[in-house]
Amino acid sequence: MDAIPSHFLLSPLSTLSSSSAKRSLSLPSSRSSKFQISASSSLMESQNEGQGKFMEFPFVTASHKKLMVDLVSTLENRFEKQLLPCKLPPDVQYYQNESGTAQASLQIRSGQSDSLVDFVLGSWIHCELPTGASLDITSLSAYLNLSTDAPNFLIEVIRSSPTMLVLILDLPPRKDLALWPDDLKTFYEDTQIDTQRQALEKIPEIQPYFSSSLYIRTVSSPTAIMVRIETEAGGGERVEEIIAKHLDPISKQVLGIWLDHCACAKRDVGEIERALLKKRDGIVRKKTLEVDLDSSFPRLFGTQVANRVLEAIKEYFDV
Amino acid sequence: MDAIPSHFLLSPLSTLSSSSAKRSLSLPSSRSSKFQISASSSLMESQNEGQGKFMEFPFVTASHKKLMVDLVSTLENRFEKQLLPCKLPPDVQYYQNESGTAQASLQIRSGQSDSLVDFVLGSWIHCELPTGASLDITSLSAYLNLSTDAPNFLIEVIRSSPTMLVLILDLPPRKDLALWPDDLKTFYEDTQIDTQRQALEKIPEIQPYFSSSLYIRTVSSPTAIMVRIETEAGGGERVEEIIAKHLDPISKQVLGIWLDHCACAKRDVGEIERALLKKRDGIVRKKTLEVDLDSSFPRLFGTQVANRVLEAIKEYFDV
Numbered sequence: 001m002d003a004i005p006s007h008f009l010l011s012p013l014s015t016l017s018s019s020s021a022k023r024s025l026s027l028p029s030s031r032s033s034k035f036q037i038s039a040s041s042s043l044m045e046s047q048n049e050g051q052g053k054f055m056e057f058p059f060v061t062a063s064h065k066k067l068m069v070d071l072v073s074t075l076e077n078r079f080e081k082q083l084l085p086c087k088l089p090p091d092v093q094y095y096q097n098e099s100g101t102a103q104a105s106l107q108i109r110s111g112q113s114d115s116l117v118d119f120v121l122g123s124w125i126h127c128e129l130p131t132g133a134s135l136d137i138t139s140l141s142a143y144l145n146l147s148t149d150a151p152n153f154l155i156e157v158i159r160s161s162p163t164m165l166v167l168i169l170d171l172p173p174r175k176d177l178a179l180w181p182d183d184l185k186t187f188y189e190d191t192q193i194d195t196q197r198q199a200l201e202k203i204p205e206i207q208p209y210f211s212s213s214l215y216i217r218t219v220s221s222p223t224a225i226m227v228r229i230e231t232e233a234g235g236g237e238r239v240e241e242i243i244a245k246h247l248d249p250i251s252k253q254v255l256g257i258w259l260d261h262c263a264c265a266k267r268d269v270g271e272i273e274r275a276l277l278k279k280r281d282g283i284v285r286k287k288t289l290e291v292d293l294d295s296s297f298p299r300l301f302g303t304q305v306a307n308r309v310l311e312a313i314k315e316y317f318d319v
Numbered sequence: 320m321d322a323i324p325s326h327f328l329l330s331p332l333s334t335l336s337s338s339s340a341k342r343s344l345s346l347p348s349s350r351s352s353k354f355q356i357s358a359s360s361s362l363m364e365s366q367n368e369g370q371g372k373f374m375e376f377p378f379v380t381a382s383h384k385k386l387m388v389d390l391v392s393t394l395e396n397r398f399e400k401q402l403l404p405c406k407l408p409p410d411v412q413y414y415q416n417e418s419g420t421a422q423a424s425l426q427i428r429s430g431q432s433d434s435l436v437d438f439v440l441g442s443w444i445h446c447e448l449p450t451g452a453s454l455d456i457t458s459l460s461a462y463l464n465l466s467t468d469a470p471n472f473l474i475e476v477i478r479s480s481p482t483m484l485v486l487i488l489d490l491p492p493r494k495d496l497a498l499w500p501d502d503l504k505t506f507y508e509d510t511q512i513d514t515q516r517q518a519l520e521k522i523p524e525i526q527p528y529f530s531s532s533l534y535i536r537t538v539s540s541p542t543a544i545m546v547r548i549e550t551e552a553g554g555g556e557r558v559e560e561i562i563a564k565h566l567d568p569i570s571k572q573v574l575g576i577w578l579d580h581c582a583c584a585k586r587d588v589g590e591i592e593r594a595l596l597k598k599r600d601g602i603v604r605k606k607t608l609e610v611d612l613d614s615s616f617p618r619l620f621g622t623q624v625a626n627r628v629l630e631a632i633k634e635y636f637d638v
Contacts, residue, residue: 176495
């Protein structure tokens, strides 16, 4: 994993928490005023363009793109009208650094007020490396709100060369499972989600991956799929085959488990539990942003762009 | 790991919790009366014999025995007079099944009332398998009391054949580290304990090991060393070499970190935190015993012996 800067794994894509409360969808004040000046129709058009850009996944391979598009579509179709359109400004939905060597797209869709979904965040980042290779990170994460204590959903696919890929696929818990073994049973044992991890374990090119951030390990579930796929030089086709034959169906299974057993589960969250959930979600969010994005984003995209994107993300993460 | 019954990993040796309160050292009532009849001097002699038996580690290889004896001695020497002698009855300090195919030794030493140590538990189990091979599990765990919220210590070495070994080496946290990132920093980041896991990762015969119990994974720390060492047929000597050259120094490093930074750390535990700590310790203990020992011990040692040993353990675990 030395080829992949470890901080990339702590991109917005892997901030494993959910917003603790419905927040206003207004942009930060300095930005709101700018967009209030724009005609709303042209803003809408730009947003639609942004949406298109996100779903293009223009820099990744065919099997990688298919995996991501299918997951985003499955999730969006399942929630149908529960999700509001992405309200991010166009220059946050798509952004790049000055030289154009780093490009990215971000989409955040909030859940309606009667939904259990807080928001769904999708992203891709493409970065040309000094070595001539490129780094591509695609991610999709879904955060539930405080009406439920069920886990969130997260997938992150990191391709740092044709022969190397890291997959993080998890239902990050929102409670201390050691203290709540019944929740462990409900969401992780009864759903048999670990069979997906076990299936990947059998493939010779796949090795467990340990994030260099202990905090990221801490907030992962006991069935988290964190794997590195590495083939020999020239083995890019084998990586494609592994994506199509294994990562694709397994990620769909995990999303299916989340949709069926977490995102739609009726949970009884008492007042005290809700307060703790809010506190925990908040700390996880704050800590993850603190250790990661504040330093890596300016390096990748320059201070101005990084600040713009981070401010927008922080609005949703409520920190 | 198919050769090792998964429930062995949930032996008393890996019940990753600490007793929530100083408990009386008296035996369960039915047994106390028996021992009250014994002359105290002969009981003392039997206890000393039990202690000797535990430290013999009679069935494991030389390097495996050295590792265990050194760890037990280091821990006992460091605590010196803080630990009371083992008060377990002789037939709990050493026990076997009817046919003699399964033998085991158990030692539990409580901390003095002014110590941060709740109790230290050491054990070995030797079991002849129907295949002709034998299974040996040795373990040492140390549990802190409610005066501190620092992590516990645990090592478990499982040898199911000359060419196969599993090591579990961890400082199991006693708090939800996602909620307490400062504790993660203090005990796991600042101590650089993960460098020990990283060192083992580089050895080709060593692979990460995933416990079949999601609960055991849940109560592990983010730097837990859970590895399987497997060599080719006839590779027993290589396993010995790996124990002596790698597992031995690394387990001593981890114990050293625990002794220096956890077992002796002055921690300020407020009343509310202490109550939560007691609740969490209690649930972890109860759950671990429930999912494991209640079923595996009777299978190994027969109902009568199993009940005797389990009752004694439960006294210390306060469940």
